[in-house]
Amino acid sequence: MLETRGLCKSFGALEVAREIDFRLERGARHALIGPNGAGKTTFVNLLTGVLLPSRGNVLLEGEDVTTLAQAKRVKRGIARTFQINQLFRGLTVQENLCIAVSERLGVGGAMLRPAGKRADVIDEASRLMEILKLGEDAGRRVVELPYGRQRLVELAIALGLNPRVLLLDEPAAGIPSAESHILLDAIATLPKDIAVLIIEHDMDLVFRFADRITVLVSGAIFAEGTPAEIAANREVRAVYLGSALDA
Amino acid sequence: MIAATQLARRHRFRWWELLPWVAGIAVFFAFPNYLSFATQVLITILFALSLDLVLGYAGIVTLGHAAFFGAGAYTVGMLAMHWGWHEPFSGLLAAALVAAVIGFASGMVLLRTHGLTLLMLTLCTMTLLEQAANMSAAWTGGFDGMPGLSFSKILGLFGFDALYFRSQYLYALATLFLCFVVVRMLVYSSFGQSLTGVRENLLRMHAIGAPVRTRQVLAYTVSAALAGVAGALFTQANGYVNLAVLGLERSAGVMIVLILGGYGRLYGAFVGATAYMVLEHTLAKAYPTAWQLGLGLTLIAVALFARNGVIGIADSLRRRLEGSAR
Amino acid sequence: MDPVSILLGGFASGMVLFIVSVGLSVTMGLMGFVNLAHGGFAMLGGYVIVLAMKHWGFLFLPSVALAFVTVALFAVVLERLLYARLYRATELDQVLFTIGLVFVMTAAVTLGVGPETQVVQLPDWLRGQTDLGFIKYRTYSLALIAAGVLLAIGIWLGFERTRFGARIRAAVDNRRMAQSLGVDVGRLFAVTFAIGSGIAAVGGGLGAEILGLDPNYPLRYLVYFLIVVSVGGLGRVTGVFFAALFIGVLDFVLKIYFPKGGTIFIYVLTLVLLLWRPRGLFGRRGA
Numbered sequence: 001m002l003e004t005r006g007l008c009k010s011f012g013a014l015e016v017a018r019e020i021d022f023r024l025e026r027g028a029r030h031a032l033i034g035p036n037g038a039g040k041t042t043f044v045n046l047l048t049g050v051l052l053p054s055r056g057n058v059l060l061e062g063e064d065v066t067t068l069a070q071a072k073r074v075k076r077g078i079a080r081t082f083q084i085n086q087l088f089r090g091l092t093v094q095e096n097l098c099i100a101v102s103e104r105l106g107v108g109g110a111m112l113r114p115a116g117k118r119a120d121v122i123d124e125a126s127r128l129m130e131i132l133k134l135g136e137d138a139g140r141r142v143v144e145l146p147y148g149r150q151r152l153v154e155l156a157i158a159l160g161l162n163p164r165v166l167l168l169d170e171p172a173a174g175i176p177s178a179e180s181h182i183l184l185d186a187i188a189t190l191p192k193d194i195a196v197l198i199i200e201h202d203m204d205l206v207f208r209f210a211d212r213i214t215v216l217v218s219g220a221i222f223a224e225g226t227p228a229e230i231a232a233n234r235e236v237r238a239v240y241l242g243s244a245l246d247a
Numbered sequence: 248m249i250a251a252t253q254l255a256r257r258h259r260f261r262w263w264e265l266l267p268w269v270a271g272i273a274v275f276f277a278f279p280n281y282l283s284f285a286t287q288v289l290i291t292i293l294f295a296l297s298l299d300l301v302l303g304y305a306g307i308v309t310l311g312h313a314a315f316f317g318a319g320a321y322t323v324g325m326l327a328m329h330w331g332w333h334e335p336f337s338g339l340l341a342a343a344l345v346a347a348v349i350g351f352a353s354g355m356v357l358l359r360t361h362g363l364t365l366l367m368l369t370l371c372t373m374t375l376l377e378q379a380a381n382m383s384a385a386w387t388g389g390f391d392g393m394p395g396l397s398f399s400k401i402l403g404l405f406g407f408d409a410l411y412f413r414s415q416y417l418y419a420l421a422t423l424f425l426c427f428v429v430v431r432m433l434v435y436s437s438f439g440q441s442l443t444g445v446r447e448n449l450l451r452m453h454a455i456g457a458p459v460r461t462r463q464v465l466a467y468t469v470s471a472a473l474a475g476v477a478g479a480l481f482t483q484a485n486g487y488v489n490l491a492v493l494g495l496e497r498s499a500g501v502m503i504v505l506i507l508g509g510y511g512r513l514y515g516a517f518v519g520a521t522a523y524m525v526l527e528h529t530l531a532k533a534y535p536t537a538w539q540l541g542l543g544l545t546l547i548a549v550a551l552f553a554r555n556g557v558i559g560i561a562d563s564l565r566r567r568l569e570g571s572a573r
Numbered sequence: 574m575d576p577v578s579i580l581l582g583g584f585a586s587g588m589v590l591f592i593v594s595v596g597l598s599v600t601m602g603l604m605g606f607v608n609l610a611h612g613g614f615a616m617l618g619g620y621v622i623v624l625a626m627k628h629w630g631f632l633f634l635p636s637v638a639l640a641f642v643t644v645a646l647f648a649v650v651l652e653r654l655l656y657a658r659l660y661r662a663t664e665l666d667q668v669l670f671t672i673g674l675v676f677v678m679t680a681a682v683t684l685g686v687g688p689e690t691q692v693v694q695l696p697d698w699l700r701g702q703t704d705l706g707f708i709k710y711r712t713y714s715l716a717l718i719a720a721g722v723l724l725a726i727g728i729w730l731g732f733e734r735t736r737f738g739a740r741i742r743a744a745v746d747n748r749r750m751a752q753s754l755g756v757d758v759g760r761l762f763a764v765t766f767a768i769g770s771g772i773a774a775v776g777g778g779l780g781a782e783i784l785g786l787d788p789n790y791p792l793r794y795l796v797y798f799l800i801v802v803s804v805g806g807l808g809r810v811t812g813v814f815f816a817a818l819f820i821g822v823l824d825f826v827l828k829i830y831f832p833k834g835g836t837i838f839i840y841v842l843t844l845v846l847l848l849w850r851p852r853g854l855f856g857r858r859g860a
């Protein structure tokens with residue numbers, strides 16, 4: 001579904017992506033793990049078009065989208081969340097979602113009809129709020145919410161784009177563990193044919209969620225395989241998982 | 248889900264939205280001797296309203312908005328002076344068109360930048376127009392501008408009188424109303440909503456696939472057109488135009504008016520322009536230096552503490568009251 | 574006028590622009606703060622010099638030094654009390670705050686000293702003409718050029734050769750990095766702001782001959798200072814130096830040959846340049 005070939009990116013002398021060959025299959029539940037600074041977020045930025053690669057290609061369903069603008073990729077079904085919340089902080093939760101949904105339905109530029117009369121948009125926003133248990137906060141401004149709840153808004157916005165490929169950059173970071181099941185449930189209710197890539201440091205969560213794991217170290221793919229294979233991989237254990245698994 | 252119906256109801260008319268217009272008509276009967284001043288207030292309201300669209304809603308910080316006011320003002324002035332085009336309504340349209348074209352062209356180029364660079368570029372564009380108006384004296388009257396312009400009767404009935412601003416006032420009030428209806432519609436539309444998105448978080452706006460630049464340029468163009476109408480009203484009502492319609496002072500002035508009233512709030516322009524100009528009218532003439540000192544201190548205080556002007560303060564008071572009532 | 578005189582005249586006004594603007598460039602580049610009140614510090618410097626010479630019996634050079642010290646102290650107080658609260662604020666708040674500050678400074682000067690234009694009395698040794706061998710030229714203009722060049726060299730050395738300068742350079746390029754390397758950014762800001770404003774104060778005084786000195790000074794020249802800084806590049810001392818010289822000479826030439834609105838070319842040039850290179854001629858590209 002989403003694929004990269006020989007993807008390279010450097011910031012000056014720092015190589016943050018080296019020859020990354022990667023495939024995200026339709027319906028995959030794929031985890032991308034790696035130590036801090038490995039280049040995971042950068043990889044997502046390359047996939048979504050925030051950054052242009054120095055070399056290599058990005059393919060969406062076999063078609064080269066390497067230089068395609070970010071907005072166009074979104075229209076083709078690539079949605080992402082940010083590691084650090086990027087929300088419309090001064091607006092209400094409902095407005096946050098309505099903006100995203102309007103954009104997907106192609107009415108974001110409509111000047112004549114009041115936004116409040118767009119029942120389709122508002123209903124869709126309500127549905128998203130229900131999924132993420134945000135109903136009570138619908139009318140509250142995002143700044144007023146605790147960080148964990150804001151995290152859920154972040155995910156809701158991405159879901160509002162009705163993606164076929166969903167890229168989640170540490171979605172659970174900052175959510176109190178009591179609420180992290182809301183997030184997992186929401187992901188679990190996604191249609192099966194959506195491809196999900198999740199970046200995550202919490203190994204419990206990774207092994208519960210993923211059917212495939214890629215390990216990124218210093219910008220290069222270090223290992224890839226099923227959870228069982230990765231867990232059994234001695235080098236991965238040594239380099240990265242060691243403490244997390246033995247503990 | 249009480250909160251969720253908020254959005255669905257926001258665009259509906261509320262009774263108090265009639266107040267400004269009732270007040271506007273009341274002024275006409277109550278203060279016949281102040282209509283000249285009141286007309287200037289209306290023009291400033293319109294100018295501030297146009298700025299609100301870009302500054303308050305789209306979050307574009309510009310120091311060059313007077314460029315469009317000036318473009319509109321000079322357009323009707325030059326039309327009347329050189330081409331014998333004295334009809335007021337078509338003059339407004341022509342001014343809106345010229346300002347919109349300048350807004351669109353400069354917006355296409357300038358809105359690629361942001362922050363300090365954008366501030367500089369808008370400032371330079373405006374100064375450029377100012378210098379151009381100053382230089383081409385044969386067309387614009389140069390430093391002295393064009394005094395003694397005349398315009399034909401509105402609808403062939405009501406003439407502009409240089410001393411009694413009765414026609415001018417009603418004409419300006421009607422124009423303001425029409426423009427306000429347009430702005431109100433835009434602000435509550437999906438387009439307006441997405442502008443607030445641009446203001447609040449560009450990165451996210453890109454990430455949901457919104458054509459950010461297009462939206463910004465559109466807002467900038469509409470806003471320029473409205474500012475052009477305000478400028479045209481200025482020339483028509485006063486019967487003259489000079490370099491004071493352009494320049495940093497007017498740009499900064501309208502920004503201050505809008506901020507003090509409350510930006511991104513539709514009625515901030517009304518509150519700000521009225522309060523500011525009435526205070527200025529009464530205080531600045533008598534104590535110009537003290538007025539400047541007070542204004543400066545107020546701006547500092549607003550920047551440090553009060554963020555959202557008079558309406559913003561009223562809003563947070565209301566919120567606090569509602570909060571304690573619950 | 575012959576070309577050499579024109580060049581010297583242009584250099585002299587360019588130096589004034591440089592002395593006033595260099596502090597603005599460094600502080601804006603360093604703190605990312607839109608400081609529209611910078612010209613106010615220059616004006617205050619001018620007034621300190623005038624008052625010191627007229628009423629307190631100071632000689633010329635000591636009053637210039639006094640202007641530097643008092644304005645720098647005043648600036649550091651303002652920075653710690655007010656500016657520092659707005660480093661993370663939006664540009665809009667910064668614009669409002671600094672415009673407000675300009676109004677207050679203008680009003681304060683009008684109230685305290687009066688609205689009329691002030692003249693800085695030059696000492697005898699700076700008056701008249703000096704024979705350079707190939708040309709006779711106004712002594713004061715030559716002195717301005719010398720002062721500007723010396724200051725530029727001084728600032729350049731300070732930047733390149735001292736630890737403090739190295740810290741500023743690091744923080745301009747990458748504030749986070751500098752912070753994580755243990756640079757006390759708060760102190761750095763305060764000291765830089767004080768020095769930058771102090772230098773502007775000197776420029777306001779020395780340049781009064783050319784730019785004049787009255788309460789409207791900060792707003793009148795605001796656009797010019799901003800142009801110099803954005804053409805030269807934020808935080809780039811050499812950039813600002815050459816930009817100031819260039820604009821000084823250009824302005825001088827245009828005013829002689831196109832007295833009616835010739836300065837329009839400066840705005841056109843600035844526009845084109847900023848569109849081509851948003852970070853200025855000497856600014857860094859990227860990121």
Ligand SMILES: Nc1ncnc2c1ncn2[C@@H]1O[C@H](COP(=O)(O)OP(=O)(O)OP(=O)(O)O)[C@@H](O)[C@H]1O
Binds near residue numbers: 083
């Ligand atoms: N715009 C940039 N310019 C320069 N260097 C950058 C930039 N963005 C990221 N880097 C560097 O690239 C490296 C990889 O960063 P990235 O954010 O992709 O890591 P990550 O794997 O997401 O780490 P984390 O687990 O901490 O989120 C880091 O060393 C980072 O400092």
Ligand SMILES: [Mg+2]
Binds near residue numbers: 040041042083169
């Ligand atoms: Mg990351």
